[in-house]
Amino acid sequence: MSFREWTNRLRHLIGRRRFDRALEDEMRFHFEMRLKALEESGFSQAEAVTQARREFRRDALAREQSREAWRFRWLEDFLADVRYSLRSFRRTPAFALTAVLSLALGIGATSTIYTAVDAVLWKPLPVEKPERLANFSAVQKTGEPSHRLPFEFISQLERAGIFAGITGEGDDGLSFSYDETPRAERIMGEVASPNYFEVLGIKPFLGQGFSADMRSGKWAPEAVLSYSFWKRRFGGDPKVLGRTVYLNTYPFEIVGVSSPSILGIERGVDEQLCVPILPQGREIQQIELISGDPQQELGPVARLKAGSTLAQAQGALDAQFEEFLRTTTDQRFRDRVRAVRLVPGAWGFDDYVAAFHTPLVVLMILAGLVLITACFNVANMLLARGAARAGEFALRASLGAGRLRLARQLMAESILLSFAGGALGLVLANWTAGALFGFLPQSNVRLAIDLHVDWRALVFTFSIALFTGILFGLLPAFQATSSSTANMLKSDTPTSTTGRRARFRKILVMAQVAFSLALLIAAGVFVETVSKLRPSGYSVNPAHVLLFTMKPQLEIYSGQRKLQISRELLQRISDLPRVASAALAENGPLGARTADSAIARPGREWIDASRDAVSPGFFDAIGIRRISGSDFNAQDKLGAPLAAIVNESLVRLLYPNEKPLGQTLNIRIGSQNQSYRIIGVVADTHYYDVHKPEGPFVWIAMWQNGPYMPTLFVRNKLASNAGMVSRVLEQFNAVDTGFPVFDIKTMADRIEDSLAGERMVANLSGAFGIVALTLAAVGLYGILAYSVSRRAREIGIRMALGARPGSVLWMVAREAFALVGFGSAAGLLIALASFRAISHYLQAMAPLEPVVAVACVLGMLLTALCALGVPAIRACRIDPLRALRHE
Amino acid sequence: MDAQTTPELLPGTLFMMILRSLRKGPLHGYAIAQRIHEASENGLQVEAGSLYPALNRMLVKGWLKAEWGLSGNNRRARFYSLTRAGRRQLQAETKQFEKVIRAIQLVMRTV
Numbered sequence: 001m002s003f004r005e006w007t008n009r010l011r012h013l014i015g016r017r018r019f020d021r022a023l024e025d026e027m028r029f030h031f032e033m034r035l036k037a038l039e040e041s042g043f044s045q046a047e048a049v050t051q052a053r054r055e056f057r058r059d060a061l062a063r064e065q066s067r068e069a070w071r072f073r074w075l076e077d078f079l080a081d082v083r084y085s086l087r088s089f090r091r092t093p094a095f096a097l098t099a100v101l102s103l104a105l106g107i108g109a110t111s112t113i114y115t116a117v118d119a120v121l122w123k124p125l126p127v128e129k130p131e132r133l134a135n136f137s138a139v140q141k142t143g144e145p146s147h148r149l150p151f152e153f154i155s156q157l158e159r160a161g162i163f164a165g166i167t168g169e170g171d172d173g174l175s176f177s178y179d180e181t182p183r184a185e186r187i188m189g190e191v192a193s194p195n196y197f198e199v200l201g202i203k204p205f206l207g208q209g210f211s212a213d214m215r216s217g218k219w220a221p222e223a224v225l226s227y228s229f230w231k232r233r234f235g236g237d238p239k240v241l242g243r244t245v246y247l248n249t250y251p252f253e254i255v256g257v258s259s260p261s262i263l264g265i266e267r268g269v270d271e272q273l274c275v276p277i278l279p280q281g282r283e284i285q286q287i288e289l290i291s292g293d294p295q296q297e298l299g300p301v302a303r304l305k306a307g308s309t310l311a312q313a314q315g316a317l318d319a320q321f322e323e324f325l326r327t328t329t330d331q332r333f334r335d336r337v338r339a340v341r342l343v344p345g346a347w348g349f350d351d352y353v354a355a356f357h358t359p360l361v362v363l364m365i366l367a368g369l370v371l372i373t374a375c376f377n378v379a380n381m382l383l384a385r386g387a388a389r390a391g392e393f394a395l396r397a398s399l400g401a402g403r404l405r406l407a408r409q410l411m412a413e414s415i416l417l418s419f420a421g422g423a424l425g426l427v428l429a430n431w432t433a434g435a436l437f438g439f440l441p442q443s444n445v446r447l448a449i450d451l452h453v454d455w456r457a458l459v460f461t462f463s464i465a466l467f468t469g470i471l472f473g474l475l476p477a478f479q480a481t482s483s484s485t486a487n488m489l490k491s492d493t494p495t496s497t498t499g500r501r502a503r504f505r506k507i508l509v510m511a512q513v514a515f516s517l518a519l520l521i522a523a524g525v526f527v528e529t530v531s532k533l534r535p536s537g538y539s540v541n542p543a544h545v546l547l548f549t550m551k552p553q554l555e556i557y558s559g560q561r562k563l564q565i566s567r568e569l570l571q572r573i574s575d576l577p578r579v580a581s582a583a584l585a586e587n588g589p590l591g592a593r594t595a596d597s598a599i600a601r602p603g604r605e606w607i608d609a610s611r612d613a614v615s616p617g618f619f620d621a622i623g624i625r626r627i628s629g630s631d632f633n634a635q636d637k638l639g640a641p642l643a644a645i646v647n648e649s650l651v652r653l654l655y656p657n658e659k660p661l662g663q664t665l666n667i668r669i670g671s672q673n674q675s676y677r678i679i680g681v682v683a684d685t686h687y688y689d690v691h692k693p694e695g696p697f698v699w700i701a702m703w704q705n706g707p708y709m710p711t712l713f714v715r716n717k718l719a720s721n722a723g724m725v726s727r728v729l730e731q732f733n734a735v736d737t738g739f740p741v742f743d744i745k746t747m748a749d750r751i752e753d754s755l756a757g758e759r760m761v762a763n764l765s766g767a768f769g770i771v772a773l774t775l776a777a778v779g780l781y782g783i784l785a786y787s788v789s790r791r792a793r794e795i796g797i798r799m800a801l802g803a804r805p806g807s808v809l810w811m812v813a814r815e816a817f818a819l820v821g822f823g824s825a826a827g828l829l830i831a832l833a834s835f836r837a838i839s840h841y842l843q844a845m846a847p848l849e850p851v852v853a854v855a856c857v858l859g860m861l862l863t864a865l866c867a868l869g870v871p872a873i874r875a876c877r878i879d880p881l882r883a884l885r886h887e
Numbered sequence: 888m889d890a891q892t893t894p895e896l897l898p899g900t901l902f903m904m905i906l907r908s909l910r911k912g913p914l915h916g917y918a919i920a921q922r923i924h925e926a927s928e929n930g931l932q933v934e935a936g937s938l939y940p941a942l943n944r945m946l947v948k949g950w951l952k953a954e955w956g957l958s959g960n961n962r963r964a965r966f967y968s969l970t971r972a973g974r975r976q977l978q979a980e981t982k983q984f985e986k987v988i989r990a991i992q993l994v995m996r997t998v
Contacts, residue, residue, distance in 0.1 A: 004949040004972075012947075023939065026916060026965045029958075030935050033917040058936030065940035069947050 012070040023066055031056055081412035088413070095385060096417070098778060099378045103421025103468065105771050106374025108428030109367040111461045113764075115433045117360045118456055119449045120268060120353045124346040126261040128201025133345035134163075134302045134310060138337045147349055149340065150333055152294035153324050154193070155280055157302070162316035164305045165199035167192060168298030171264075171271055172289045173709075175553050175740050177246045178233070183733065186551060186740035187229070189247065190264055190271035191290045191298075197224070197258075199303050200265070206230075207241050207256025210276055219279055223252040227260040228448065229272035247275065248553045249738070250286040261450070265301060268353035270448035286555045295330050301345055314342050352447060359757040362838065366765050369519050371464070373772045374421075375472040376512045377779045382414060382476035383505050384786050407477040414473025415466065422465030426453060429461070436760065479504070502790070505783050506819060512779045513823025514830055516772030517860050521831040522838075523769035524852035525845065526762035530755055532846045535590075537685040540623030540715060542747035544580075546724060547588070548712040548732070552739040559706045563638075565736050566707050570615060572731045573714060578724070580715040583618035584702055587688075588711045589747075590754040594688040598668040599698060601654055602675070609650060609696040610688055611667070613705040619645075619682055621713045622747060629661045629680030636701035643701055644676035648684050650696035667698060669705075676700065690754050713747070721746065773863050776823075780867035784816055788871045795875055796883025805876040812875045813868060820864040824857050901933065901941050903984060906950065906969065906977040913968035915958055916942060942967060950976050 012019060031052060038048035089096035124130035137145045154168045169192045175184040193199075194217075197209030210222055223245060225234070234240050244251050252275060264271040275290055277298070283291035304313055321340050328334065386393075393406055433451040552562050566584055573582040587593045598606040616632040619625075627648065636643045644665055651660045663678045676698075684694040702710065716724055725744060732741050745753075752759065788795070795808055835848050908914065908922040919942075920933045945951045950973035958964040969977070 002949070005947055008947050008949060022965065023943075025963070027935060027939060029915070029962065029964050030917045030920075030938075034935075055934055056936070058934070062936040062939050066943040069940060069943040 009070055009072040010075075013072050013075065019070070020067070023063060027059065027063065077408070078412065081409050082416060084409060085413040085416050089416075092385070095381060099381055099417045100420045100424060102374045102377045102775055102778065103418055103465075104424035104428055105775070106371035107418075107422050107425030107461060107464055107468070108432070109370045109425075109768060109771065110364075110464055111422075111425050111429035111457060112432045112436060113360065113363045113367045114460050115429055115451060115453060115457045116436050116449075117364055118460075119451055120356055120360060121347075121350065123456065125200075125265060125348045126259075127265075129303075130346035131344070132164075132304050133200075134304055134313065134342045135345035135349070136300050136302075137341045137343050139339045139341060140336055141338050145341075146297075148297035148299050150294060150328075150330050151277070151280065151292065151296045151298055152328060152330065153320075153333075154298060154300045155294075156324055157300070157317070157320055158193075160316070160320050162305075162313060162320065163302040165195060166300055166302040167196045167199040168277065168300045169193075169196065169265060170277075170289065170296070170298045171266060171269070173551060174247045174287070174289070175249075175551065175556075175738070176272070177249075178243075183737045184740045186742040187272040188269060189289065190266075190274040191277050192274055193298075194219075194276045196274065196276075197256075199301065201303075202259055202262055204256040205259050206238060207254075209256050211255060214276055217279070219276060219282070221250065221252040222255040222276060223247070224256040224258055224274045225254060226258050226264070226270060226272050226274075228270055230257045233272075245273075248286040248555055250284055265299070265348035266352060267348050267350045268447050268449055286553075288555055295332070299349055301348075302342075310342050310344065317342055353449075355757060356760075359761045362761055363764050366519060366522060366768050369515050370768045370772050370775075371468065373512050373515045373519075373775045375468050376508045376515070377775045378414070378417065379472035379475055380505050380508045380512070380779050381782060382410075382472065383479060383508070384782060386410070386476045386479060387502075387786075410477035411470070411473045414476070415469035418465040418469030418472075419462065422461050425465075426458070426461050429453060429457070436764070475504075502783075502787070505786075509776075509779045509783050509819050510823040510826065512772075512776045513820055513860065513864075514826035516769070516776040517824050517827030517856060518830040518834065519765065519772045520769040520856040520859060521827070521848070521853055522834070523762070523765040524856055525835070525848055526758065526765050528849060528852055529846040530758045530762045533690045533755055533758060534751060535686040535690055537625075537683060538623040538747075539625055540621075542622075542751055544716045544719065544721070545622055545747035546714045546716065546721060546728065547743065547745055547747060547750060548714070548728060548741050549591075549709065549743040550712065550732070550739055550741050551709045552707075552736075554708065557739065562707050563703065565739075566615070566702070566710065569712065569731060569735050572734065573712070573728055576727055576731070578717045580717045581617050581621040582712065582714045583621040584615040584707065584710045584712055585618050586613040586702065586705075586708060586710050588612070588713065588750075589622065589685065589687045590690065590750050591711065593709070597698065599650075599696070600666045602664055602666055604654075606668070607653070607696065609698050611669070611698050611700065612687070613700050613702045613707075615702045618699075618713065621715050624685055625683040627681040627683055629678070631680060632699075632701045632703075634703070637703040640704065642674055642676040642704055643679045645680040645682060645699040646678055647682055647687075647694060647697040649694055650698065651681055653696050665698065667700070690751075711743075773859065776860070777863045777867040780816060780819065780864055781870065783819070784812060784868060784871040785874070787815060788812060788875045792878055792883045795878050796880040799878065800880035800884070808875050808878075809872050812872045816864055816868045820860060824860055827860075828853065828857075900984070901937065902945060902950075903977070903980040904931075904933075905938075905941060905945065905967075906973055906980065909951070909967060909969050909973070910977065913954070913956075913966040915956075915964035915966050917964075918958075919967065945973070948972075 034055065035048055035052045038051055039045060043051060125133070127133070135147055136149055137147060138149060139145050148170075149168075151168060154166060157163065158166050169190060171188055171190045174187055174189040176187040176189075177184045194210045194214045197204060198215065202209070204224065205227055207224070209224060211220065214220055214222060225240070230236060230240065240254050240257070243254050245254060246252070258274070264274075275287075277290050278284065278292035280292040280294050283293065302313070304310065317340060325334055396406060397403070430453045433453070436451075552565060554562075557565070570582055570584060573579060587595060595611045596608055597611040599609045600606040614632070616634060616636070619631060629645070632643060632645070644667065646660060646665070654660075654665075655663065660678050660681055665676050665678055667674060667676050682699075684697075686692075686694060687697060712728075714724070714728055729741065795803075795811070798811075799808065831853070832848070839845050904923050905919055908919050908926070914922060916935070916938055920935070920938055923931055923933050942951065942953075946953060949970060951967045952970050953965050953967050955963060956966045
């Protein structure tokens, strides 16, 4: 059917009545003309009428055939089916509502997770033709490949012209000041080649990206704000262009605001502004990030030339790589990189969100299970409904409706249900997706994900809806139309068909019980995992420790000044009332940053150890137990002998049978290699990673090392932190306002953030488990209520013969417990099998404790009892007389 | 008088003849039947029973369009005319038809 034919038929469908009238008129006209012609050619009037009538004997058929020419058969039938379904749903609103709600929960869960996974991982960047972008993968001689290349190499590739365009991007924290705000703010700034917006094809919201002058090589301090930063910090003021902001005290002019849809090519991060990188060889003393250092590494993105493929571009790139190795002075790159590969670049860089990959995939699987349970539930309800409607179908069949026609009617009903469920699920998804990202840890890097339900989510949701509609509708449609008409017309005496149908429904309910139990157990294990991972080794309540991270930019604060600030700050804050202790650590436990070093006993082999720099009193402030020796003190300062504190793991590894105190330890930091004396030993904790047992760890003295971006830990004497934050910030302001203080939270918050992925999985799978349990309860209730009503006569006879309510109750309960028992056994097996599969992918998952499994089975039994209640009471209240008379 | 029986139409030729009769301009249904009747020197008579289904099928395909107008004797009638697609269709069908007829004639003469 051509497109024109389609639209013609559709138009006809709308104006059908008018068409019939027109055809009628037209044919009458023809008849009359013919009559006149016959009369004119000599027929008598009567003869003419007879002749014309004979010629028009196929009149009705012609009309029917003309109409047929326009018919849109399947669409018309479909609309009729839909109308009929809507009518039948109106008659049984409780059924329709339960089915739609079940599906909405299942589809909503799947859709929520899909939206999240899509936003975090799968959706291409919202730039022009993202499929034409390429990223680079520098294959290392050892270790993971990197997506970064030296600025020098990117410039060479740009000059070589093997791409339609290539641009480089990097990011880092900056101190931002604007207007009268006293304290500098911390922002994440992006540095990019001047052609950044052009190559990516991003249309800025205001302005035009970097100026034309800049793109032609004349560098100027220009800044393009991100849309969300502009909204938040500048109140969406359109007159912002041309104003000056200060980055690390250096003035930049605002030339644009980026498009609302793009947060940057680093997935999941809201880079608050973008500034142009300096030409090679130039630098600004205040901002290291934008210096044109030829060896600075940037993440390059290239746009392929029209018609050229990744493989073709790879050939040209290989030649350029050889050339670069020959000419560069970058010895480090030459030693490290084996080859540079082009990879599809439609998705940007995922460094910040890669950690969410596994949790989201696990959640996707669990959501799929919820959807399956919902499908079982609706299939079950449809089967019951099919049984109840057997008479209706028999009547229609005897009136000539084909089996296919009836099956199609049932399919229309199930698809209608699933679409209604899908629409409601979408509303649900839109609602819950935001809550999902309440779990995102916000620390020194601001994570932001665009969770708008877009056309991709729409397509996904309605495909799932259609698919499930067909899936759960197929079987009831088949069952309802499979028995013979004669059989169905004979009242509703139980026949072999209804018996088969009931058996099938029982299998569905058991499957439902099995899947929801498996989900519950999964939820139990994930909750257990989180509570196992939450570190317990700290001897103080982490909710009473407040954290303030500060960043005196190294470009504008000398090492001397930073030391001075830190000392003064600690002094002032320790003197505040209600402060139990205050200390600084460079990274501190469970933050976003970590450090490590090679260490060795003199003359022995080097090993890797974690490292941090702390001020005196740090271990006591956050409650890490000191085992032996002493803490750092004020004497451990620049020029004094270097001191180190180690943990028990390191002692076990390096000094299994010796006293560690007083020993000499070589520690390599950067290119420096110095000897430290061990002055103390502390207990093992999960300092940097909650997922792994602690390895060897060394702490060095902050006063001997110099702070870079330290965090201040303030332990409150009282239970309430109220007012403490503002009092501490006052002290910061009294000391210096030129650096940002950010990421203000309690140690307890930081611990929760470090478990974000696990908490997300635990909470959501818990929610999924409860949803699945509810669905199973609905399913159980349905089958039990049906069974009681079907056996009403039998129960009535039993009671008339003297059966006690207790034995009737037992009769009903036995059925319920058999269903739950078999279902639970299957569920346990599913849980065990999938547990094996999953534990490969999730590190640090708690083992499947029998306690958890038993608790979940008990929960399932309790749910079954709830579902049993109403049908059981109804069974006991059956009046034998009425039950018998009913027949 | 008119022939009581008309020879069977070659299958598929009705569309072609309707298209052809509309080549010079719009006609209503009765006039189309007349035109074919006259042009065939009274050899063919298209009955309303096959004319209107054919016209409607061609409307759906987009070869014809229909408009209400006044007939010669001042009565409301529905006039059919060719669309661009209809003209193309006429050309194609004519060409195809001539080819077939020539082939049939060749067979009938030589064998």
